[in-house]
Amino acid sequence: MSLKENLEKLRDNGLQDIANSNEEQVLNDIRVKLLGKKGPITDALKSMKDLSAEERPKIGAIANQIKKELTEAIAKRQVELVQLVIQEKVKKETIDVTLPSRQTKKTGTQHILNQIIEDIEDLFIGLGYQVISGPEVEEDKYNFEKMNIPKDHPARDMQDTFYIDDELLMRTHTSPQQARTMEQHDFSKGPLKMISPGKVYRRDTDDATHSHQFHQIEGLVVDENITMADLKGTLEVLVRHVFGEDRKIRFRPSYFPFTEPSVEVDITCFACGGDGCRICKQTGWIEVLGAGLVHPNVLRNSGIDPEVYSGFAFGVGPDRFAMLKYGVEDIRNFYSNDVRFLEQFKGEEA
Numbered sequence: 001m002s003l004k005e006n007l008e009k010l011r012d013n014g015l016q017d018i019a020n021s022n023e024e025q026v027l028n029d030i031r032v033k034l035l036g037k038k039g040p041i042t043d044a045l046k047s048m049k050d051l052s053a054e055e056r057p058k059i060g061a062i063a064n065q066i067k068k069e070l071t072e073a074i075a076k077r078q079v080e081l082v083q084l085v086i087q088e089k090v091k092k093e094t095i096d097v098t099l100p101s102r103q104t105k106k107t108g109t110q111h112i113l114n115q116i117i118e119d120i121e122d123l124f125i126g127l128g129y130q131v132i133s134g135p136e137v138e139e140d141k142y143n144f145e146k147m148n149i150p151k152d153h154p155a156r157d158m159q160d161t162f163y164i165d166d167e168l169l170m171r172t173h174t175s176p177q178q179a180r181t182m183e184q185h186d187f188s189k190g191p192l193k194m195i196s197p198g199k200v201y202r203r204d205t206d207d208a209t210h211s212h213q214f215h216q217i218e219g220l221v222v223d224e225n226i227t228m229a230d231l232k233g234t235l236e237v238l239v240r241h242v243f244g245e246d247r248k249i250r251f252r253p254s255y256f257p258f259t260e261p262s263v264e265v266d267i268t269c270f271a272c273g274g275d276g277c278r279i280c281k282q283t284g285w286i287e288v289l290g291a292g293l294v295h296p297n298v299l300r301n302s303g304i305d306p307e308v309y310s311g312f313a314f315g316v317g318p319d320r321f322a323m324l325k326y327g328v329e330d331i332r333n334f335y336s337n338d339v340r341f342l343e344q345f346k347g348e349e350a
């Protein structure tokens with residue numbers, strides 16, 4: 001093979017190797033091998049001294065040309081390889097925006113009792129009721145006397161509480177809101193329809209089903225011709241909303257000083273549907289709240305004529321609703337602020 005052919009073969013193989021190189025290090029090795037001091041081009045240029053004077057410039061020109069071509073090919077490949085590295089990196093670091101994010105911030109949740117209370121508020125707002133809040137430090141007059149529980153009444157025993165002084169106490173129930181709203185109501189503007197949720201207090205020994213502080217939602221409707229049928233229909237809407245559409249309700253006679261007649265309201269068991277199970281203690285029924293028709297004395301005490309107006313009232317315990325609905329066995333869980341308990345109600349929001 002002539003020197004010219006040798007050089008050309010060298011160039012072709014060199015260009016091939018350069019094109020195939022896929023790392024900067026490999027390309028650098030190729031450069032040293034082809035163009036370095038001990039490389040074949042240098043050798044070829046050195047051996048030109050043995051050529052004839054006629055051939056020398058021709059081969060010299062070819063050798064220089066090949067050297068130039070190889071140098072340029074290496075430089076070009078060098079740029080490509082740098083680009084390739086960047087492209088690889090970009091590909092690897094592509095962000096998958098559909099992946100769920102790492103939870104760095106913990107989001108809280110509304111307390112389960114507030115969830116239940118707000119849900120019931122929404123229901124009654126939809127039925128045209130006002131939502132009214134009242135004072136937790138209440139006057140004896142409203143908490144007891146106007147509710148037909150005079151000073152010596154035995155019903156006070158069940159509702160012993162924390163007294164600020166003889167006439168001021170932590171309210172034992174939300175019923176004083178009945179008197180407060182009746183006093184304010186102007187019947188020329190329509191019937192009185194209100195619910196009043198809030199905290200209530202009792203001097204109870206704290207155990208699994210009692211807490212010195214708990215919640216009630218008072219309900220009151222006063223208008224002409226309000227009957228037990230109105231009460232029953234309303235409570236049916238309430239318990240079906242909270243405990244499920246198939247619930248039936250029944251009234252059992254009971255006693256509250258501020259209602260006459262008074263009833264305890266039971267619903268068919270939501271766990272067994274009424275057949276009898278552990279939750280309903282084999283009876284098929286669960287007691288959920290107290291209610292009745294507003295006692296004439298209570299209407300009178302707030303300046304309303306019982307000959308013209310009548311009303312119904314009910315008292316709901318959201319704590320009890322939550323315990324029943326979610327199978328919570330200890331009421332104190334609602335108040336001890338253990339996040340492991342509270343977190344379980346994430347997403348129960350209506």
Ligand code: DAH
Binds near residue numbers: 291316
């Ligand atoms: N205030 C009663 C209690 O705390 C609950 C109650 C029962 C309220 C019957 C009412 C009612 O409005 O009609 O035990």
